[in-house]
């Protein structure tokens with residue numbers, strides 16, 4: 341076997357917990373902090389950085405199961421290392437934390453490879469576009485009207501022409517408030533901005549259909565997880581009954597999952613999360629599976645981790661400019677991007693993903 345010219349010789353894994361700027365909730369969960377696990381891999385004089393919005397426990401999985409795979413390996417062989425990592429987590433179970441851990445390492449490998457080559461990551465992957473559309477995402481059910489207005493007006497000022505709010509409040513037990521917030525949002529954004537909603541699986545099938553009928557004058561374009569994303573027949577039933585595009589896929593972590601989602605006719609657009617699905621390597625393959633069904637993919641959350649691979653994906657619809665993650669990524673990294681005009685352009689003037697950790701600023705959030 342040939343010796344790698346620049347083997348991975350440093351592996352660093354850290355976990356952080358960052359408080360939100362206000363209490364947040366969607367249809368089926370509430371939170372006041374966000375955790376991320378960050379992986380840095382060194383080879384020669386380059387360092388690659390990846391992360392996943394995962395509980396600190398994912399850092400333990402990286403140490404125990406993935407570090408032995410990448411330590412001493414050739415960072416140019418990312419697809420081979422992806423396969424080796426997938427094999428290494430077989431008994432731990434790939435969906436969930438193990439896949440989040442693989443994603444962080446996979447992104448760090450791609451970043452490292454492109455830095456060793458002195459290329460922007462989107463150029464290494466091979467771009468199909470120079471800018472990537474985004475939609476503003478937040479609109480938590482915990483916001484009062486003033487907080488919601490402030491967030492929506494911020495996106496409008498930035499020229500973002502699509503926005504998403506959370507509905508399905510308290511497991512679908514407050515449909516009247518959901519409808520009132522949808523009407524209010526349409527009033528604030530006017531008729532030219534696309535309105536999206538996300539129920540995070542909070543409704544029953546018929547409840548979701550009734551709500552969308554009641555909201556028919558609001559021109560809702562995107563209905564995310566009206567029912568559980570595991571209920572593919574339920575998604576299909578809602579999809580057949582409403583005008584909005586029905587979407588799901590954010591928890592997907594293997595190609596069979598994405599194929600099933602498409603094959604059952606459950607969705608109009610497949611959401612893929614590069615921090616969960618297995619990183620850039622699996623994102624590209626998931627996007628290809630999706631394309632074979634004539635469907636687009638949309639990037640779920642973590643906009644700065646998606647932007648380069650999104651620029652290299654032919655069947656991309658857009659990325660989610662998620663309030664929590666946009667805020668954290670600006671706090672954590674120099675080189676964060678500006679969504680003004682409704683799109684992100686991956687940098688051409690720096691190697692890798694172009695982000696540099698602000699170590700000193702964020703050490704206060706470190707938990708392991």
Ligand SMILES: [Mg+2]
Nearest residue numbers: 538540564590
């Ligand atoms: Mg969602």
